[in-house]
Amino acid sequence: MNKSELTNIMIKITEDRDEMAFSDLFDFIAPKINTYFLQNGLTSDNAEELTQEVMSVIWTKSDKYDESKSAVSTWIYTIARNKKIDFYRKNMKIKINEDDIREFIYDEIQQNTLTQNDIKDQVDKINEELDINQKKIIKMNFFESKSHKKIAQELEIPLGTVKSRIRHILTKLQRIL
């Protein structure tokens, strides 16, 4: 399913409350969300539980999705990410909900000059500038929250190399952002 198909499905969900469209979205994205939680160190039971929470938010709060502000994939990613944060915080007895912290920003961005195009330009620049290996490290370190040590083990490279590669990536990003 590509991005414009995702957008069309999301419109059916939002405007028509179309359960079949939601079922299609579920079949496509729920297994990927489930993988995301497993990548971030959750047990399969917890991963599935959080996947349910994310999918429920997508259905219940679909009116919050605004296609002029973000891609469907980005919106879903942020929901999953916040669920992950709250899950780990629950064990630390921190009562602050991540949505509460972040909602202000998104609300502010709405009235801001920030457009999808500005962001798309930056994403394109990042994609042009970073090669496959660098993107892989970004994905492992940030998307999957893997430690430098774990990355070193999985890629079979020295720990120092992982650290210097990440520094190199940040330097590149600094130049283009």
Add this chain to the structure above:
Amino acid sequence: MNGTLVKNELILEFASGKLNASKSIFAATYLFLNSKAANISSAFENLHGDSLLENKDTPTSNLKFSDCLSSKVVSRKIDKSQFGPLSRVVGSLDNIEWKQIYKGFKEFSTKIGDKDELKLIKMDPGTSVPLHSHGGREYILVLDGSFCDEHGKYTKGDIQINDQKIKHTPIASEKEGCLCLTITEKEVIFFGSFGSFLNLFTFIRSFFK
């Protein structure tokens, strides 16, 4: 690593959900006041959104789409306030019980359950902080007014991130003073005679924590 590098790292970690609660509030307040930083964060979120689409599938074993149709999702209302995410934690800035550390320098600390301590600092116009360095990283976000030091001038929405090597002497603007949000990972080390007094103060205070 230099300042901008660390700044991007902070934004990238925020977009990835890797920060603890204190730093998350710090970063959220930064993005709230600084649209350029918010823009960079959105770009990273897009990148991660693409990673999600490229993820391999792990089918859910017990979960069906119909299980997700009837969940209770609480909707909250957003209260508009001057410093967004921060106000949610410390309330209205008008009601803060400031603690005076020395003349012209007040602070308010709050811990929300992780190892970091969020601290608000209010400096009267022209007040300075004696030359110091830090045992860990120090994060400073200007909420109002401005300050300058050996490295430049910082105004509303600017952040400065200092590592152990950096020594500086911040001075609040003569005109408007300065209100900052800070996180200091380890105790500050002061230099000079007034500095020795502050070190002693920090040392004594550590017994009462």
